[in-house]
Amino acid sequence: MTEAAPTGPVARQARRQRQVRRLKRRYAAERRFRLYGIAALLLALGFLVSLFVVILGNAYPAFRQTEIALEIHFDPQLIDPEGTRAPAALSGADYGALVNQALAGLFPEVTGRREKRALRRLVSVGAAFELRAMVLDEPTLIGETRGVWLPASADVDLLVKGGPREAAEARLGAEAAAWIVRLRADGRLERHFNHRFLTAGDSREPELAGIRGAVVGSFYALVVCLGLAFPLGVMTAVYLQEFAPKNRWTDLIEVNINNLAAVPSIVFGLLGLAVLLNFLGLPRSAPLVGGIVLALMTLPTVIIAGRAALGAVPPSIREAALALGASPLQVVAHHVLPLAMPGILTGTIIGMARALGETAPLLMIGMVAFIVDVPSGPTDPATALPVQIFLWADVPERGFAERTAAAIVVLLGFLAVMNLAAVLLRRRFEQRW
């Protein structure tokens, strides 16, 4: 027997008023909660936006390279005195002289040795290599005179882009500014899209440095990683989820796999160093080794995502297939795996994206050396994109600062594309059972 709430119009009125007050407080609390949420969101977005603005602002100049147009006379005397057109001879010629000749032609008034050296320093040392590449490519150039856009030196580039003047002027000399103005007036000094950034390998000179080597190295490493992690991860997930008996051992395995996903990546690097390099003697700095280490790192992610995707397949499909007389393997292969594949792929892509951005394990296995050549296979020494960023960030030269930012932008671009692919995949295959 309870003391019933007093009825009657007066009591009811009082109750209703209390209800209304409580309701108002609740609404106010909900509004506040929503405001907190929006504030948090705006804060996060603010950080993100400022991050992008800063990086993009830093990176943008790297995509524009100052170039100087010179009339290069491909003097056969200098290039191929014997006239053999032999590649060895062509390679060994002094192409720097051609550049100097062209410069002298433009600035005949420059005579002193110091001044001549200063003049030479307007053009990048890489110009000679580019000329050589042109001649090797097209030996018919020999004897011709052609206007060629050659990269300007880093200091010129800096001055043109409006960077700190004193250091650059100190290196170039006082006359450089006038020469630059004249070249520009002649239309011989322009800023073009920096294709070298994307086509060239690493270099000591910032104007010549590109990320191609790093990108290819990362690519090989990811291919190896995918090739190892995906099949192994999927098969492991299938076995653990569908076939393994539920006992203490499998519980132990599951706990270990979950923990492996949280292990700091540098530990995998140490593993790679100790086992792959020292014990097995695989080539150092190779994307192959990097790929194996990244695969070990990605494997837990793929397994966990795989198990989740397999577990999400409704048991009704399994039961229907079993009741028709399908063997457990047929049930998995014909029904469960195809339905789980979108989830598995999503998990794999996310794992790959993480692997793309990993630096620490690659440092441990030596993919950190200064490699100029673009690797031609997974066993050639190479570096990876995040490592390249790491290396460039340390270099004191001004030109590398913007290139570091540009490389970060490229890396972020790849990551964004991969994550977008994962989202689209998931959306496309969202199953309506």
Place this chain on the structure above:
Amino acid sequence: METGHIVKSFDEELARLDNMVAEMGGLAEAQLVDAVAALIRRDVAAAERIVARDRRLDAIENDLHSLTLRLLALRQPVAADLRIIVAALKISSSLERIGDYAKNIAKRTFALAKAPALGGAAHSIARMAALVQAMIKNVLDAYIQRDAAKADDVRLRDQEVDQVYTSLFRELLTYMMEDPRSITAATHLLFVAKNVERIGDHATGIAEQVHFMVAGELPGELRPKGDNTSFTVVELGASEQEDEAGSE
């Protein structure tokens, strides 16, 4: 069944059904008793009341009929519930017929009141009616109590009623042969006796329905019958010998 239905309204409706059957039974029993009493006392006014009261019996039967339709359509009864409802339907029909027979008996009071009384026969009829009244009462008790044994017992008693009827038949034939002036009264009394005997048959029928309702099957053996009136012949002049050798 000890426990009631989970849906209480079903139990309530079944209880209503029982009440209707009980009411009809009580009314039919009263009609019989009153009709025979009015007949013997030659009370025409009472007889009129009895005739009028029959309408009430018909009305209850209609209501019961509607209730059983409703139960069948809405409750989908099975097993014992189904048997109860079907039995109630048949029993109510029998009770309505009993009421009609009683009304018929009452009607004959008008004619018999103008004819000379036949004392002996009237008492036999009263005795028969008492037996049948007891049967009706017991069979309705058996229905309410869901007692198959009681119902079987009632079934057996019909034989006695039949025997009384057979001897009454001979008696009335004898009266008619002895004194032609008694033919009117005797004929009416014959019909009255027949009605009472038919009421007894209906009571037996009700007993069989009760048995079916409780046990799930009709009683196997044939009813014991004692109605030999179909074979009864009374010869002119042989009445004294018949009286001596008369069966009881």
Place this chain on the structure above:
Amino acid sequence: MSLAVAESRPLAARAKMQSRGVDVHYGDKQALFGIDLDIAANAVTALIGPSGCGKSTFLRCLNRMNDVIESCRVSGRITLDGEDIYQSDLDVVQLRARVGMVFQKPNPFPKSIYDNVAYGPRIHGLAADRVELDGIVEQSLRRAGLWDEVSDRLGQRGTSLSGGQQQRLCIARAIAVDPEVVLMDEPCSALDPIATARIEELIDELRQNYTLVIVTHSMQQAARISQRTAFFHLGVLVEEGETEQIFTNPVDERTHAYITGRIG
């Protein structure tokens, strides 16, 4: 331990499947106690009883679907045409081709209608070529009463059909492997009355060619469609007999209390 079962009339027809002394345990908990039941051939046997009484558990024993549940232990003897289906060298895949199952919630594969029906025959190699397979698919869909509605869109996904059609598709899929027994676990409980009526009509037609065992929680449905009914209560088979007998005059008190709505 086999408890005496109240049986109204002995099984006249030869039994297609028989169970003797079947006990089922889930871990420590016992779900079925000594079930002795004969399943008549070419007839519909309905298993009724309140929730949790074990009727679905028993049904799943008949095609060994309980094997997929880790903690489940089945003891006793269940035979199909006299052969023990739990003997160690029996191929479960073969068994399930002979004893098919339709589930409570329609579960067509997310494939085309054609592929749904063709999957069973494909994995059992029942068709020599595409033409034969087409024939099997058509016959199964006709038998399930679905052919007229889907013959022009066999390529559409099975999941695009309505609930009742999906269930008929599942039935077509089950009979495509030409089973001898079809088990149905509350096949109509997710459907509306019209779809239910269609399925009941289908069940009536199917029993000419197949033996059917149906678990249902609707007593009216059991009364409508089955020839024999078995009543389960708390893991025990309480009573089994001809449907008409069970529903007009059951022997056991518990059966009576359940079907008249006094317990359960």
